[in-house]
Amino acid sequence: MTRLLAAAMALALSALLPVPPAQAQSGPLRIEITEGVIEPLPIAIAPFLTEGGAAAELAQDITAVIQADLEGSGLFRAIPERAFISPITSFDSPVQYADWKAINAQGLVTGSVGVSGDRITVSFRLFDIFAEAPLGEGLQFTGTGDNWRRLAHKVADQVYSRITGEGGYFDSRVVFVAETGPKDAREKRLAVMDYDGANLSYLTDPGTLVLAPRISADGGQVLYTSYASGFPRIMLLDTGSLRTRTLENLPDSMTFSPRFSPDGGTVLFSSSRGGNTDLYSMAIGGGSPTRLTEAPSIETAPSYAPDGSQIVFESDRSGSPQLYIMPAGGGEARRISFGPGRYGTPVWSPRGDLIAFTKQNQGRFHIGVMRPDGSGERLLTASFLDESPTWSPNGRVVMFTRETAGAGGAPGLWSVDITGRNLKRVPTPGAASDPAWSPLLD
Amino acid sequence: MTRSLLIAACCAVFALGACTDRFGGPGSGTGGAGTAGSPSDPSSPAYFQQAVGDRVLFAVDESTLNAAARATLTEQARWLQANTAFTAVIEGHADEQGTREYNLALGARRASSVQEFLVSQGVAASRLRTVTYGKERPIEVCSTEACYAQNRRAVTVLATGGAGA
Numbered sequence: 227m228t229r230l231l232a233a234a235m236a237l238a239l240s241a242l243l244p245v246p247p248a249q250a251q252s253g254p255l256r257i258e259i260t261e262g263v264i265e266p267l268p269i270a271i272a273p274f275l276t277e278g279g280a281a282a283e284l285a286q287d288i289t290a291v292i293q294a295d296l297e298g299s300g301l302f303r304a305i306p307e308r309a310f311i312s313p314i315t316s317f318d319s320p321v322q323y324a325d326w327k328a329i330n331a332q333g334l335v336t337g338s339v340g341v342s343g344d345r346i347t348v349s350f351r352l353f354d355i356f357a358e359a360p361l362g363e364g365l366q367f368t369g370t371g372d373n374w375r376r377l378a379h380k381v382a383d384q385v386y387s388r389i390t391g392e393g394g395y396f397d398s399r400v401v402f403v404a405e406t407g408p409k410d411a412r413e414k415r416l417a418v419m420d421y422d423g424a425n426l427s428y429l430t431d432p433g434t435l436v437l438a439p440r441i442s443a444d445g446g447q448v449l450y451t452s453y454a455s456g457f458p459r460i461m462l463l464d465t466g467s468l469r470t471r472t473l474e475n476l477p478d479s480m481t482f483s484p485r486f487s488p489d490g491g492t493v494l495f496s497s498s499r500g501g502n503t504d505l506y507s508m509a510i511g512g513g514s515p516t517r518l519t520e521a522p523s524i525e526t527a528p529s530y531a532p533d534g535s536q537i538v539f540e541s542d543r544s545g546s547p548q549l550y551i552m553p554a555g556g557g558e559a560r561r562i563s564f565g566p567g568r569y570g571t572p573v574w575s576p577r578g579d580l581i582a583f584t585k586q587n588q589g590r591f592h593i594g595v596m597r598p599d600g601s602g603e604r605l606l607t608a609s610f611l612d613e614s615p616t617w618s619p620n621g622r623v624v625m626f627t628r629e630t631a632g633a634g635g636a637p638g639l640w641s642v643d644i645t646g647r648n649l650k651r652v653p654t655p656g657a658a659s660d661p662a663w664s665p666l667l668d
Numbered sequence: 669m670t671r672s673l674l675i676a677a678c679c680a681v682f683a684l685g686a687c688t689d690r691f692g693g694p695g696s697g698t699g700g701a702g703t704a705g706s707p708s709d710p711s712s713p714a715y716f717q718q719a720v721g722d723r724v725l726f727a728v729d730e731s732t733l734n735a736a737a738r739a740t741l742t743e744q745a746r747w748l749q750a751n752t753a754f755t756a757v758i759e760g761h762a763d764e765q766g767t768r769e770y771n772l773a774l775g776a777r778r779a780s781s782v783q784e785f786l787v788s789q790g791v792a793a794s795r796l797r798t799v800t801y802g803k804e805r806p807i808e809v810c811s812t813e814a815c816y817a818q819n820r821r822a823v824t825v826l827a828t829g830g831a832g833a
Contacts, residue, residue, distance in 0.1 A: 241695055456757075480772075498772070502777075540767075542770075611807055
């Protein structure tokens with residue numbers, strides 16, 4: 227389990243440039259995500275061909291993952307293979323555009339899978355059917371056999387990115403809390419999986435209560451809150467060796483709600499002492515924590531802006547929990563949330579344009595987004611209990627915890643587009659909470 | 669008839685509450701004395717838990733102590749001063765309304781309110797330690813105010829020896 231994880235993290239993918247049959251050109255094949263896509267774009271994903279003795283099953287699996295990624299985004303609809311007029315029988319043969327137009331395919335993805343020893347090479351091309359031209363150059367990705375899903379995610383990321391003009395998010399991982407047991411005796415442990423639920427492994431044992439993990443940009447480290455000492459304390463875990471260490475050693479304090487800085491060198495967290503919770507930062511390698519807030523109110527759930535210059539956090543200094551922004555080194559904070567209800571767990575989008583948050587109002591919970599100046603608040607979800615949003619690597623999707631009510635209530639992971647569409651459950655083997663989505667892997 | 673039934677029902681609820689609080693006992697990582705001893709022995713942790721009352725309840729989003737809480741804590745302080753072999757960890761808890769992070773901070777406030785009150789009643793601060801569980805350890809699992817009210821609590825968990833690391 228440990229070795230698998232380390233292998234996934236250490237994998238280096240080389241993007242090679244095969245000779246494309248025609249010159250690359252930008253066609254009109256384009257989705258503007260910000261407008262909110264109501265009708266998914268019909269595309270044809272030709273079953274990937276096998277080369278040099280690759281197993282047909284592997285090519286099928288890779289095609290299926292690409293299709294699941296693209297359809298799962300809510301932006302694409304794959305045309306069933308049985309509707310194809312001219313099946314792709316050779317990766318390099320010319321595309322019969324008229325045959326794809328006839329079935330209303332806006333785009334066509336073709337590809338092949340080759341195997342050499344333990345190495346898998348996945349090549350693909352994307353065509354704009356109505357422009358009758360390739361959209362971008364053909365690409366190939368190479369990796370080891372146990373990382374075939376990542377190769378498929380890389381292809382899907384390329385297709386998504388070329389058509390939307392946005393970065394992709396499929397080749398990414400999610401660390402979260404896996405939960406078992408009844409509500410009054412819940413056992414929790416850290417787990418990590420691909421964004422789509424595959425390749426799950428556990429990082430801690432169920433005997434110790436753990437909360438709210440965060441994953442570093444390279445996926446190699448996880449910050450979380452652990453009750454291993456009997457008291458909440460921030461720990462740092464190496465995902466390769468599974469070794470853990472305590473982050474800080476503040477006296478008479480409980481620490482929680484950690485978050486990495488964008489460059490991974492600094493940790494923001496909150497610390498409770500004498501009943502008062504304030505924000506601190508410290509270098510991840512050690513040293514003395516710097517106290518960032520001094521108020522007698524609760525200050526918690528801090529998150530850096532992507533450029534590291536500012537911090538958004540939650541405070542009840544006004545009498546109820548609201549969102550505030552202050553300089554990264556502390557100082558005067560300005561309130562940005564003014565709607566009815568209580569606001570918490572703000573998280574700055576990696577694009578910088580939005581802040582996702584949890585909102586509690588009139589007995590319901592919502593995941594919402596607003597601009598950093600507090601304008602443009604939009605609620606994306608509503609339920610008995612939604613919380614702990616985390617951003618997809620491209621800032622277009624928010625994953626969060628949704629918990630059902632009552633004695634049998636349990637949490638699960640869900641995701642929603644920032645337009646509020648494509649709300650869906652993220653597959654996990656059991657109850658799950660507190661997701662933290664990694665950036666795109668290298 | 670009706671009245672004695674009512675009393676019996678109350679006792680049952682009380683006993684159940686004491687039994688199901690599996691995290692109020694020696695499971696909280698502090699090597700607690702928990703519920704040891706007989707409830708009829710006034711110097712036993714069982715007596716502290718059941719006769720003195722080991723917990724106080726809070727209003728929504730509040731950490732201030734109401735009159736009932738202060739009365740319970742006054743008795744707790746008296747007991748702790750009479751039984752100096754014990755230390756205590758005060759656990760602060762919240763109901764499930766609210767985010768995980770905010771509830772951790774709220775639980776810390778509640779535990780601290782209890783600690784401050786016990787110290788004000790003469791218990792040495794060095795014998796008390798606080799921990800917050802936020803909304804992680806509910807004792808009642810329904811999602812209505814009847815359960816929430818029981819979960820918004822601070823529990824004084826006895827231990828022998830030091831008050832924890």
